[in-house]
Amino acid sequence: MTYERIRLAENIGLSEIIDSKFKTGVLEIDFITPLSPETSSQNASAICSINMTNSKYPSITEFFSKLNSLYGSNIFSRVNRISDFQINSIGASWLDSKYALEGEDIETETIKMLLDCIFSPDIRDNAFNQNVFEIAKKDIQAKIDSEINNKRGYAVRQASKIAFRGEPAENNSYGTSETLKEVTSESAYSALQNLIRNSQIEISYVSAQKNDKIRKLLSETFGKSGNKGNTYKFINFSPIKQTAEEFTETLDVNQSKMVLVFKTKKDDKYAMKMLSALYGETPFSKLFANVREKMSLCYYCSSSFSRAKNCIFVDCGVETKNIETARNAIIGQLDEIISGNFSDDDMQNVLLAFENSFSGIGDTAGSYINWYKSAVYEGEYLTPEQTLEKYRNVTRERIIECAKSLVLDTVYVMKSKEE
Numbered sequence: 441m442t443y444e445r446i447r448l449a450e451n452i453g454l455s456e457i458i459d460s461k462f463k464t465g466v467l468e469i470d471f472i473t474p475l476s477p478e479t480s481s482q483n484a485s486a487i488c489s490i491n492m493t494n495s496k497y498p499s500i501t502e503f504f505s506k507l508n509s510l511y512g513s514n515i516f517s518r519v520n521r522i523s524d525f526q527i528n529s530i531g532a533s534w535l536d537s538k539y540a541l542e543g544e545d546i547e548t549e550t551i552k553m554l555l556d557c558i559f560s561p562d563i564r565d566n567a568f569n570q571n572v573f574e575i576a577k578k579d580i581q582a583k584i585d586s587e588i589n590n591k592r593g594y595a596v597r598q599a600s601k602i603a604f605r606g607e608p609a610e611n612n613s614y615g616t617s618e619t620l621k622e623v624t625s626e627s628a629y630s631a632l633q634n635l636i637r638n639s640q641i642e643i644s645y646v647s648a649q650k651n652d653k654i655r656k657l658l659s660e661t662f663g664k665s666g667n668k669g670n671t672y673k674f675i676n677f678s679p680i681k682q683t684a685e686e687f688t689e690t691l692d693v694n695q696s697k698m699v700l701v702f703k704t705k706k707d708d709k710y711a712m713k714m715l716s717a718l719y720g721e722t723p724f725s726k727l728f729a730n731v732r733e734k735m736s737l738c739y740y741c742s743s744s745f746s747r748a749k750n751c752i753f754v755d756c757g758v759e760t761k762n763i764e765t766a767r768n769a770i771i772g773q774l775d776e777i778i779s780g781n782f783s784d785d786d787m788q789n790v791l792l793a794f795e796n797s798f799s800g801i802g803d804t805a806g807s808y809i810n811w812y813k814s815a816v817y818e819g820e821y822l823t824p825e826q827t828l829e830k831y832r833n834v835t836r837e838r839i840i841e842c843a844k845s846l847v848l849d850t851v852y853v854m855k856s857k858e859e
Contacts, residue, residue: 441802442650443812445821448659451669452641455812458650459802463539465547465647466805467554467654468531470813471639472672475526475608481580481615482631484519485623487528488576489568490632491517494556498569506553511535513550515557522817523674523748524608528635530558533805536648547647551654555661558636567625577623580614587612591693591854592740596755599699599852602687604678609749638669642816646805674817677750678703680847688853695739696760700770701850703751704842709818710830711838716745716752717790718782718839719774724789726773726782727754737766747818752846760855767851777843780836787836794831798824 441459448454473483497503507513513534520527534550562569588594597612604610614620643658680703704712720727720743727741739757746753758766776782801807801824815821822830 441808443823445812445816446655448643448662449665449667451639451667451671452643452662452665453816454643454645454655454658455809455816456650456655457644457646457805457808457812458648459646459808460648462646462648462805463536464533464805465536466531466533466644466809467551467646468529468644468809469554469558470642470644471528471635472525472642473528473635473639474672475521475524475611475613477611477615477619479631480526480611480613481619481623482627483526483528483635484580484614485573485577485620485628486632486635487517487519487530488580489573489625489628490557490561491515491530492572492575493562493569494553495560495562496556497553498562500572507550510544510546510550510553511540513546513553515550515554519613521609521613524676525672525674526613528639530554531644538648547651548653548657551657555657558632559661559665561629561632563629566629568629570625573625573628577620581617581620584612584614584617584620591691591695591697592755592757595697595699595852595854596753598687598689598854599701599753599755599850602685602852603701603703603751603850604749607676607678609676609678636665637667639667640669640672641667642813644809644813646808675748675750675819677705677707678849680705681849684848684851686851686853688855690855690857693854693856695757696763696856697852697854698756698758698763698766699850699852700754700767700848701751701852702754702774702846703749703849704845704847705750706842706845707750708838708842709747709750711834711842712750712752713745713747714787714790714831714834715777715839715842716743717793718777718786719743719752719843720754721745722790722793724786726776727756727770730773731756731766731769735769737762737769741766741770751849763853763855771848774843774846778840780840782836782839784836787834787839791828791831795828798828
């Protein structure tokens, strides 16, 4: 495998990953912009309206027929968030051209279709094709509606809104039902033009073989885009509240949920990640082994570390009558780590868990893309092996100091109506 990162323009980066074991290739283009309630729904509508047609193939039937003729190539779009930023992505995947039966250049043809979706979409009177736009809008509304159906995810999202109030990160990546209603096919097309001109653009390319034609095609196409976007700083620590904010809501659920958010000013990401793994990310962690298994206080209880916001989330499913007891137990297990009550074997098990996780990077093109996107966001370009060495150098003392620095900032509780 070879990895190279180059700049196509000041605010346009290309991460090129070549690995001969793959039979397929992937190109993913991210338009990155600050999360904002004023623009999130428009941006999402724009990116989701350009993966079904373009000016050369203006009907959905024609578009997918062409993709099928390219040995089942695929063009997709999605919207995510990282820290304070909305990531509007459109990409393509294809069968490597060496498997073409008649020597077709599957890769180039697919990528040209993708670029036409962005730079030559199906536009009528400065607006997206209304039928395609309505399909995209309905799909986004379904995603917004589905958030409440995943109660665990909903609880974490609600806790995030409280923890990051006043920061862009409090906003939903798709916006809200109210902001989505205001989006028109005209405003969505205007949003696409704005994304092209003013976003930070990150391109990820994974292929079995190096293809200078593709780099040249991307360079020429994006060089003409007129992009004057910013280069953003993705690591933005969240300020700590003077007093922990608590919020409870009652919903029609079978099981109550609780989310605790701990923040810190301490900047030691490797020790913080080790701490979170010891605390609640692994089957041998304090929260799993004690709060869930030994004390039987929770149906699930785990932690996660947000590097971008430098905080640890703990979320659990719990009976309403046990909420306060579980909260005290969760905080008590953090105190155990502060007191140094974890063994060298525990630390070694964390390293083995990381090593096992890292070993899967490169099994798929997506895992490569996610790894090197994280490198872009964090501004540290390390291989999995180099990263693992960073973890091996973390000491007990660093973990304890990180645990001491954590401050309870937010407590969100979703109570069951039936209890």
